[in-house]
Amino acid sequence: MASGVTVSDSCKTTYEEIKKDKKHRYVIFFIKDERQIDVEVIGARDEEYEQFLTNLQAGGAGECRYGLFDFEYMHQCQGTSESSKKQKLFLMSWCPDTAKVKKKMLYSSSFDALKKSLVGVQKYIQATDLSEASQEAVEEKLRATDRQ
Amino acid sequence: MSSGMLYGGDEIGALVFDPGHHSLRVGYAQEDTPKAEIPACVGVAPDDSPKLEPEVKPDDGNVTTSSSAYKYYIDTTFLHTPRPNMELHHYMKDGMIENWDLFEKILDYSYEKIIQSESQYHPVLFSECPWNQRQKREKLTEIMFEKYKVPAFFLVKNAALAAFANGRATALVIDSGATHTTAVPVLDGYVLTNAVVKSPLGGDYLVIRSKEMLESIGIDLTPASLVANKEVVREKDKPRFTKKKISFTPSNSYMSYMIKRTVQDFQQTVLQVSDLPYDERTALNLPALHYEFPSGYHQDFGPERFKLAEGLFDHAVLGAGHLAATSAGMCDVDIRPALYSSVVLTGGNSLVQGFSERLSKDLSSRTPGSMRLKMIAANGTVERRFGSWVGGSILASIGTFQQMWVSMQEYQESGKAQIDRKCP
Numbered sequence: 001m002a003s004g005v006t007v008s009d010s011c012k013t014t015y016e017e018i019k020k021d022k023k024h025r026y027v028i029f030f031i032k033d034e035r036q037i038d039v040e041v042i043g044a045r046d047e048e049y050e051q052f053l054t055n056l057q058a059g060g061a062g063e064c065r066y067g068l069f070d071f072e073y074m075h076q077c078q079g080t081s082e083s084s085k086k087q088k089l090f091l092m093s094w095c096p097d098t099a100k101v102k103k104k105m106l107y108s109s110s111f112d113a114l115k116k117s118l119v120g121v122q123k124y125i126q127a128t129d130l131s132e133a134s135q136e137a138v139e140e141k142l143r144a145t146d147r148q
Numbered sequence: 149m150s151s152g153m154l155y156g157g158d159e160i161g162a163l164v165f166d167p168g169h170h171s172l173r174v175g176y177a178q179e180d181t182p183k184a185e186i187p188a189c190v191g192v193a194p195d196d197s198p199k200l201e202p203e204v205k206p207d208d209g210n211v212t213t214s215s216s217a218y219k220y221y222i223d224t225t226f227l228h229t230p231r232p233n234m235e236l237h238h239y240m241k242d243g244m245i246e247n248w249d250l251f252e253k254i255l256d257y258s259y260e261k262i263i264q265s266e267s268q269y270h271p272v273l274f275s276e277c278p279w280n281q282r283q284k285r286e287k288l289t290e291i292m293f294e295k296y297k298v299p300a301f302f303l304v305k306n307a308a309l310a311a312f313a314n315g316r317a318t319a320l321v322i323d324s325g326a327t328h329t330t331a332v333p334v335l336d337g338y339v340l341t342n343a344v345v346k347s348p349l350g351g352d353y354l355v356i357r358s359k360e361m362l363e364s365i366g367i368d369l370t371p372a373s374l375v376a377n378k379e380v381v382r383e384k385d386k387p388r389f390t391k392k393k394i395s396f397t398p399s400n401s402y403m404s405y406m407i408k409r410t411v412q413d414f415q416q417t418v419l420q421v422s423d424l425p426y427d428e429r430t431a432l433n434l435p436a437l438h439y440e441f442p443s444g445y446h447q448d449f450g451p452e453r454f455k456l457a458e459g460l461f462d463h464a465v466l467g468a469g470h471l472a473a474t475s476a477g478m479c480d481v482d483i484r485p486a487l488y489s490s491v492v493l494t495g496g497n498s499l500v501q502g503f504s505e506r507l508s509k510d511l512s513s514r515t516p517g518s519m520r521l522k523m524i525a526a527n528g529t530v531e532r533r534f535g536s537w538v539g540g541s542i543l544a545s546i547g548t549f550q551q552m553w554v555s556m557q558e559y560q561e562s563g564k565a566q567i568d569r570k571c572p
Contacts, residue, residue: 002337002552003543003546003548003549003552004546004548004549004550004551004552005546005548006548033547034546034547034548035547035548064315093315093317095315095316096315097315097524099315101313101531101538101539101542102542102545104312104313104314104315105312105313105315105539105542105543105546106542106546107315108311108312108314108315108316108317108337109312109317109337109543109546111317111336112317112336112337115336124318124486126315126316126317126318126486126489126490128315128316128490128522128524131522132489132522141485144485144518
């Protein structure tokens, strides 16, 4: 069941720019006029995770957002001595507990539409507070699917 | 989008119905709380009034008279008044609508007295239980389109609404209502019906246990509607009250319903779930609570408060914590972490004091080590009791949602099976 909110083409092109060309580090999406998901902020390649979090919450405690981040971390495979750099894309829905029910409803019921149009995202994360959205929590989630 | 424009944007005045065992919630979409909460019970009595002019409707308000020789009494005020030969009937069974005739009476009443507008102007969104049967969904669709001529209709699983209203598209919804407690996994807004786990332990179960306890210590449970006046007595003294003088004996179904309401009030005020499994000695040290019954009798309740509520958790297989763990265990391994990290608590019975704390303790001991548990429970009483209704209210008011409705035109072209295609 979905809300019928659509995804704008600019979301898809920005996503491809991150996925294929590695042009940006992250992108924040929002729902425009309760009708369409659109791009709000594009983060440069050299920006840190903290900046992503700040931008995600820029709307204040009562706002929800979606965020997509190209996450990098070091991973050591079993039986090897060297660790390698891994890149994973995750898509996050940010619905703080303090947000109005209307916002939460709108964003959570439209998440599926965004998920379907951005093909190739490795991990989906639903976050309602910083304990779920922090760098450590996210890294833990991304590592959970790696082989030891 | 063209079909979406048919209904003219956001201002469509959609109605939201959320039927439950305890009550039916009715109201306009976009509002924060339902307009009315109608008890899920209808009083039926033979119509004795002499019919001089059958065309003229009786002027006494909320009584719906039908052409048959019965009178139907709906909503709290009319239901609670004792009447000769009035039998009370429930129209819900196992979370689904069972008695359609009575349910239509309730709908008639809702349109006439609460909405006070004609049904053909308002699209209607209904919530349903996750295990609703196909034939019942189609029947409801048929009634809404054929009898009430609604312009558009939609059916949503109540668990999905509760999850959305808490900001989650994927969640494990623990819904503790009057007749049962369920654990329902929701994935991307779709209910995984094969992994739904139900237990019959809910508010009504607590009422039965409380009633047994109260009767065993000899407390008079005369409901407030039958008490004419009472005197102030000292604690644990025999109550001194006079019953209302009525010339007939109220029916058994009426009495049991009223006693249930009395005990329900006791249960909601007094009962508390203890943090840890019930232990007589620790319970003795916890503060007691004072309660006065309609008869005027009053006393402190100590360990009983916890002992009675413990019934929701101490059962090995039916306890709420176990339900949740079982339901998650029936889902695919890949989505289990997502479920454990968003456990949504809803339903009126979850408001028993200490319920959420205990459930979260119970569940954390059952959560696999590799996963993180996060429980989401709305703080407000209204959000918790009317969780599904609030979700439906917002969903129906979202502009883009208008294109999802099953419209009258679609119904006329493709029939009732349309509901199974558009509302999963």
